[in-house]
Amino acid sequence: GDSVTQTEGLVTLTKGLPVMLNCTYQTTYSPFLFWYVQHLNEAPKLLLKSSTDNKRTEHQGFYATLHKSSSSFHLQKSSVQLSDSALYFCALSDNNRIFFGDGTQLVVKP
Amino acid sequence: EAGVTQSPRYAVLQEGQAVSFWCDPISGHDTLYWYQQPRDQGPQLLVYFRDEAVIDNSQLPSDRFSAVRPKGTNSTLKIQSAKQGDTATYLCASSQLGGLSYEQYFGPGTRLTVL
Numbered sequence: 491g492d493s494v495t496q497t498e499g500l501v502t503l504t505k506g507l508p509v510m511l512n513c514t515y516q517t518t519y520s521p522f523l524f525w526y527v528q529h530l531n532e533a534p535k536l537l538l539k540s541s542t543d544n545k546r547t548e549h550q551g552f553y554a555t556l557h558k559s560s561s562s563f564h565l566q567k568s569s570v571q572l573s574d575s576a577l578y579f580c581a582l583s584d585n586n587r588i589f590f591g592d593g594t595q596l597v598v599k600p
Numbered sequence: 601e602a603g604v605t606q607s608p609r610y611a612v613l614q615e616g617q618a619v620s621f622w623c624d625p626i627s628g629h630d631t632l633y634w635y636q637q638p639r640d641q642g643p644q645l646l647v648y649f650r651d652e653a654v655i656d657n658s659q660l661p662s663d664r665f666s667a668v669r670p671k672g673t674n675s676t677l678k679i680q681s682a683k684q685g686d687t688a689t690y691l692c693a694s695s696q697l698g699g700l701s702y703e704q705y706f707g708p709g710t711r712l713t714v715l
Contacts, residue, residue, distance in 0.1 A: 533706035587656070593642050
């Protein structure tokens, strides 16, 4: 069945370093991928979305490229800030169902 | 523009008690979703509506959970006879134009603890 896998439960980094949060998916349908960010005690908010193969999408310094050949949609940022500390969810939609990964907690230290 | 609002923000119950959660979506959004988010897990879709119609409730534990959206605006999710396994945050989200490939706007959630 359809699913989303986020391999890292917790990522801890020092401010200014690059980060990549992994997301792979499984589906037999044409996928629509999302990244949502959830700050402590706040609602999840959309960060990025894509359904176009091999096209980079960017927002607020974060970027991701959907690679259908490897079923991946990894989230990257070149230089993390303290304010990036949050829970990040990858999600997959085939327009019939939506599946969220278990999330990756990003902690940025000074 | 007001976001998605939910109430209550917190609820603590004994097993066997009932509880209702209320959601007010963004004005004009025709699609409304309810998710269950257990601790340390991602949100899991329970049910979603387009206007007042249920589109998919296949993941709703129908024997104890029910959800309605009678006028296609606000929605109520109810748990009859809560169990400890229902402990989770319940998120409501809404979107325009329906479909699951559109951006969903989430409310702050209701954190439920069943003792």
